Amino acid sequence: MTRLWFSVAFAVLVAAAPAQSAELPDAIKQAGALRLTVNSTYAPMEYRDPTTNQLVGLDIDLANELAKRLGVKIIWSETPFAELIPSLQTKRADFIISGISDRSSRREVADFIDYLATGPQFFVLAENAVKSPADLCGKKVGTTRSTSFPVEIEKWSKQNCETNGKPAIQYVPGENSIDVRNQLKQGRIDGAVQGSETLPYAQGQEAGKYRIVGEPFATGYQGIMFRKDDAALREVVTEHLAAMIADGSYKAILDKYGLGANAVAQPMMNASTQ
Amino acid sequence: MRAAPTLAEGFPDLSGVTVARQAHWGRWLAAAAILVVLAAIGRAFVNGQIEWSYVSRFLTAKVILEGIINTMVMAVLAMALGIVLGVIVAIMRLSSNPVLASVAAGYTWLFRGTPLILQLLLWFNLALVFPTIGIPGLWSARAVDVMTPFLSALLGLGINQGAYTSEVMRAGMLSVDAGQYEAAQAIGMGRLRALRRIILPQAMRVVIPPLGNEFIGMVKATSLASVIQYPELLHSAENIYYANSRVIELLIVAGFWYLLVVSILTPLQMLLERRFARGAAQVAR
Amino acid sequence: MTRPLVAVRSVSKNFGEFCALDRVSLDVRAGEVLCLIGASGSGKTTLLRCINQLTSADSGGIWLDGELLGVREEGGRLHRLTERQIARQRLKTGMVFQRFNLFPHKTALENITEGPVQVQGRSKQDARAEAMELLGRVGLAAKADAYPSQLSGGQQQRVAIARALAMKPMLMLFDEPTSALDPELVGEVLAVMKELARSGMTMMVVTHELGFAREVADTVVYMDHGAIVESGPAAEVLGKPREVRTQSFLSAVI
Numbered sequence: 033m034t035r036l037w038f039s040v041a042f043a044v045l046v047a048a049a050p051a052q053s054a055e056l057p058d059a060i061k062q063a064g065a066l067r068l069t070v071n072s073t074y075a076p077m078e079y080r081d082p083t084t085n086q087l088v089g090l091d092i093d094l095a096n097e098l099a100k101r102l103g104v105k106i107i108w109s110e111t112p113f114a115e116l117i118p119s120l121q122t123k124r125a126d127f128i129i130s131g132i133s134d135r136s137s138r139r140e141v142a143d144f145i146d147y148l149a150t151g152p153q154f155f156v157l158a159e160n161a162v163k164s165p166a167d168l169c170g171k172k173v174g175t176t177r178s179t180s181f182p183v184e185i186e187k188w189s190k191q192n193c194e195t196n197g198k199p200a201i202q203y204v205p206g207e208n209s210i211d212v213r214n215q216l217k218q219g220r221i222d223g224a225v226q227g228s229e230t231l232p233y234a235q236g237q238e239a240g241k242y243r244i245v246g247e248p249f250a251t252g253y254q255g256i257m258f259r260k261d262d263a264a265l266r267e268v269v270t271e272h273l274a275a276m277i278a279d280g281s282y283k284a285i286l287d288k289y290g291l292g293a294n295a296v297a298q299p300m301m302n303a304s305t306q
Numbered sequence: 307m308r309a310a311p312t313l314a315e316g317f318p319d320l321s322g323v324t325v326a327r328q329a330h331w332g333r334w335l336a337a338a339a340i341l342v343v344l345a346a347i348g349r350a351f352v353n354g355q356i357e358w359s360y361v362s363r364f365l366t367a368k369v370i371l372e373g374i375i376n377t378m379v380m381a382v383l384a385m386a387l388g389i390v391l392g393v394i395v396a397i398m399r400l401s402s403n404p405v406l407a408s409v410a411a412g413y414t415w416l417f418r419g420t421p422l423i424l425q426l427l428l429w430f431n432l433a434l435v436f437p438t439i440g441i442p443g444l445w446s447a448r449a450v451d452v453m454t455p456f457l458s459a460l461l462g463l464g465i466n467q468g469a470y471t472s473e474v475m476r477a478g479m480l481s482v483d484a485g486q487y488e489a490a491q492a493i494g495m496g497r498l499r500a501l502r503r504i505i506l507p508q509a510m511r512v513v514i515p516p517l518g519n520e521f522i523g524m525v526k527a528t529s530l531a532s533v534i535q536y537p538e539l540l541h542s543a544e545n546i547y548y549a550n551s552r553v554i555e556l557l558i559v560a561g562f563w564y565l566l567v568v569s570i571l572t573p574l575q576m577l578l579e580r581r582f583a584r585g586a587a588q589v590a591r
Numbered sequence: 592m593t594r595p596l597v598a599v600r601s602v603s604k605n606f607g608e609f610c611a612l613d614r615v616s617l618d619v620r621a622g623e624v625l626c627l628i629g630a631s632g633s634g635k636t637t638l639l640r641c642i643n644q645l646t647s648a649d650s651g652g653i654w655l656d657g658e659l660l661g662v663r664e665e666g667g668r669l670h671r672l673t674e675r676q677i678a679r680q681r682l683k684t685g686m687v688f689q690r691f692n693l694f695p696h697k698t699a700l701e702n703i704t705e706g707p708v709q710v711q712g713r714s715k716q717d718a719r720a721e722a723m724e725l726l727g728r729v730g731l732a733a734k735a736d737a738y739p740s741q742l743s744g745g746q747q748q749r750v751a752i753a754r755a756l757a758m759k760p761m762l763m764l765f766d767e768p769t770s771a772l773d774p775e776l777v778g779e780v781l782a783v784m785k786e787l788a789r790s791g792m793t794m795m796v797v798t799h800e801l802g803f804a805r806e807v808a809d810t811v812v813y814m815d816h817g818a819i820v821e822s823g824p825a826a827e828v829l830g831k832p833r834e835v836r837t838q839s840f841l842s843a844v845i
Contacts, residue, residue, distance in 0.1 A: 114544070117551045141551065177535075178548040205535050205545075218433035220450040488645055489692035489751075493706035493758055494682040496674060503709060507696050 056102055057264050060126060065105045068095060070130040071113040073208045076233035076289040077131035077254075090229075091129045093285045094147070094276075101272045113208075114178045117141060120257055127258050127265065131227065134255035134304035135180050144255025145270050146300045148291070151248030152184045153228040157216060158243045162223065165246040166192060170199035174212045174221035177205035180306070181225050188249050209234075216242075229254070232290040252304045253296070273299045360555035364546060365562065373542030374563050380459055380538060381525045387464030388524070389517070392471025397501060399476055410472065417469035423530050426462035429453060430534035459531035459538075467524060474516045478509035518575030522568055529564075539563055594657060596621040596762060596793050597642065602651035604637055604817075611637040613817040614651065619762075619795060619810075624788045626804040626825070627797045629814040630840065635797040638814075639764050642795070643684040644677050655683055656761060682710070685755030689767040691747040693739040699726065699750045700735040703757045711758065718757070725753040729783045745776030749783050756787075763787065765796040801844065805829050813837045 060066060070078040070091060078089035087108055099106045111119055116132055119125045120142060134144035154173070156162050162171075169189070175181040182203055189201040204221050206212035209230065216224045226234070228248040235242055256273075258266040276282040277298065286292050364370060398410035417425065432439070433449035440446030482505050490500035532541035543560040547553045597619035604612040612634045619625050627635040640646040642653055644661050653660045660680055662669040672680070694702050703722040707713040726732045729749040739747050748768055755763060765784065769777040781803050788794055788807045798804060804811050804825055811828040813821045813836075821834045832838050 114548055114553065118553050137549075138551070177545060183549075207533050207535075214431060214434065215450075218431065218437070218450045219448060220433070483690075483692075485688060485690050485692040486694065489686075489688060489694070491645060491678070492643060492681065492684075492686040492688075493754065494678050494710040495706075496678045499709065503705065504694055508694075 055264065056104070056268055057262075060104060060265070063104075065107050066095075066099055066102075066126050067107045067109070067124065068127070068129065069109040069111045069116065069119045069125040071116060072110045073113075073210065074131045075230060075237075076291070077229060090148075090285060090289045090291065091131060093288070094273075094282070095129050097276060097281060097285065098269060098272050101275070102268070112178075113176070117257070120259060123259075127256055127262075127269065129256045131229070131254055132257060133180055133227075133306065134253045134302065135306050136304070137180075138257075139302055141260070142257040143260055143266060144253070144257055144302050144304070145266060145273065146253035146255045146303045147273060147296060148229060148254040148286075149251065149294045149296055150227050150229045150254050151251045152181045152225045153231060153248045154223050154225055154245040155231060155234075155242050156223045156245055158240055160222065160243070162245055165249060166196075166198070168201055168223045168245070169193035169196075170201070171222040172202045172204050172220070173223045173225060174204040174206045174215050175225040176208050176212060178208075181227075184250050184306075185225055213242075227254075229291055229294055236290070250306060252306045253300070255302075255304070270299050270301075356554055356558070357552065358555075360550075360552045361558050361562075364543075364556060364559050367546070369537075369542040369545065370539065370559060370563070373537060373539035373560075374567070376536065377525065377528045377538040378567070380456075380463065380528045380531065380536065381521065384460055384463035384467060384528070385521050385524050387460065388467025388471045388520075391465065391468025392473075392475045393506070395468060395472035396475035396479060397498075399472065400479060414469045414472055417466050418473075422462065422466050422527060423533065425466055426458065426530055426534050429462045430455065430458040432458075455531070455534050455536040458534050459528070459536040462534075463524065463527060463531065467520065470520060471517065474513055474520070475509065478513035479505055481512045482508045514579050515575070518571075518578065522571055522575075525567055525571070526564060593620070595619055596623075596656060597795070598654040599638070599642075600652050600654075602638070602641060602648045602653060604634075604641060604646065604649050610817050612641070612648070615814075615817070615819055616651075617812065617819065617822070619793060621761075621793050622791050623809045624794045624796070624807055625810045625812060626808040627795065627812050627814060628799070628801070628804065628840070629820075632816075633814040634817040635814050636766050637817075639686075639766055639795060639797055642762075643681055643686050643764055645686075655680070678710075682758060683760055684762045684764055685758055685760035686764045686766065687748070687751050687755055687768050689770050691739070691744070691751045691771075693747050693751055693754070695739050698736050698738055699731065699742065699753075702739070702750060703754045706754065706758045722753070722757060725756055726750070728756075728786075729753050730779070743776055744772045745779045748772065748780045752780075752783055752787070761793065763792050763794045765794065765798070767797050767799070769798070769800055799844065801829060801841075813840065815840070 055061075070087070070089075072078045072080055072087055072089075074089075076090055078087065078091045080086065081088050087110075092108075095106060109124075113130075113132075116125075116128050116130055117138065120128050128142075129147075132138075133150065134146050138144070152175070154165050154168060162168060165188075170193070173185060175185060182205070185201055185203055193200050204215065206215055206224075209226055212221075212224050212226070213234065215221045223245065231242070231244055235244075256269065258269075273282070277296075283292060283295055286295050395410045395413055398406040399414075401407055401410075430453060432453050436449050438446050439449045439452060479501075486504055486508065487500055490504045495503065528536075528538050529540040531538055532544065535541070539560050543556040547556040595618035597617070599615060599617040601614045601616055602612055603610075603614050611632075615634065615638060617638075627638065629635050637646060641648045642655070642660070647661055652662075658680065661677060662671055664670075693699075694705065697705060700719065700722050703725060704715070704718040707718040707721070708715055723732060723735060726735055729752055731746060731749055731753070734742060734746060734750075739750070742750065752768075768784070769780050772780065777800070781800065784794070784796070784803070785807050796804075796808070808825040810822060811825045812819055813828060813832070813834070815836055821828055821832060821837045828837065829841065832841060
């Protein structure tokens, strides 16, 4: 709780700070470009449009707007999810905005500026009889194995199934969210878990195919990841993000993807309790 | 007594002069240069950003050891399936029956012509095409229940291997002298019995080295089954670094075990080669 | 006149353009030793291989012990026999090859017992006992457990003869049995063949060993370009050949 207060206080300070702008690091200014890498299999955050094969998404739009305000362009690259943090560490990327959750286990190597509320959420095929999350106790539930969701499922299962005398959820790994939905369709798993930010898109793509079960069962944030020693870049990005929230352009982008409900009031640093 | 022949002048007797040892300066220089390069690489790794404590911590972790066992079990079973299929298909290919020969050729073309990872993904996701599989009237089941990661990996790896093995077996069978088949026929053997008793045992000698190589390749190919969630070595290493972000350290752990297994298998294959050369090493005088 | 053991009637065989056999006809009586001589490509080996059906004739018929080989007559047409039926017919002949063709992965004894046990279903003990006897007969009882690669060419060929005899054939075919041997090893093989002839086995031998033919053969047949040029008692064909072609062949060989 203390952490949350501290983070809120910090956020307020940042928002109320005078127009003393932080400066872009010299290297980026000289290059005139930000190098960013994303795992483009995560609609609607970042993905390749199936018809045009263009790189699109909420993170892409946010980053493009930030870059415009910083006066630089972006050199995009793509990488598997598990390579995002190494890309940051090896300086292949200047920062990471790629639907990555702010988690304490990740703060060993980076700092997060939280910009989107999220949390894992259960969903099933529309015709499934399951009504509430508790119905999934003892059933097979799948999710992408390279994310933090397997751990979340286990935690939730312990608290909500095993303590109530019900059998635990059987976790089934998948390679990525498309693989997971495939396994759901084939009946290899009874339910699946994805970040709540991705579900409206999935439902839009395959109308009437899926049904969300319950609310996000752990609240957290998606964060922009910065190297721990990169305070300058982190501050300048935070500043402009706060400006975007203030002038409504942030909300507009979120609404474009049907995620207005996931908005945060201020950018926060390392605010997630997970 | 034999008269010594008269020899021309000017050619001295060198039989008593010793041959000096060659200095091989070039070799020494090359060896030194290579050692310097290796030392530099070694030093770079030691000073690099690798947390060796993670490597030693996870080297014998339970999931890693289980992964190795799963890797080896799958390699052995898939190779066995591949050899059985390979022998059958090779015999079909060499048959005088055009239907059998065409089916064999088609199988080889299909499974050598597509990437292994693609075949694995197809087997694992079979239920997208056939939600239920079975023999009409006898038995049916949901495809997802049948196509577990284990079975999908076994079928994917084994059937793919069969296509390559069939070519090796075919070459081995063709390498056996035609006279052997005729001698078998002359004592009244039919084609299949001659193949089983006379041709195949001799083909083994030619076939063992490439099959040994194929098996070593299979051990490594099992790592592709990680994408269909078969819990082999790479899959286990990945799960660990998905949790703790120590990508290089865990890849070193996995790499170490693959290297160790292959290093043990290589001399074993040589022993096997020698056993099959029994009785056939020398050409008949 | 008793029925001949082997009756060849108008057998022809072509390999593409090349005519290997041109309407050859021949009789072989039981117990007869017949030697086929001639230049390479004259058809001698092809004829032999047609008799044990390693090669199938294009036209004509061959009868062994009264049975038509490779085909059956039905409704005025000839129908090929199945592979199984042909394999069964082969049991009546034994063949000895120029290159021995012993099974290299089996010992001498195993080479000999392979056919009787696997094909004729005889018990392993019986087959072993008979094999040892045959090895003794060809003078190689001590080499029962040797592998072919450990034997000299002459020894291998003698084992090959024992292997063919183990099937108890009624006709033995020899395809240039000594042509691949070093000269000093030829004698031991010929000795075995002589003993076999004396024991009454019907033999057809393709050979260049005219001394053997003169000594052991009842009949000598000279072939050229796929046809029989001259045939008759050994002494006549080898001593006083009637045909000019026979004469020139013999004078070139001697």
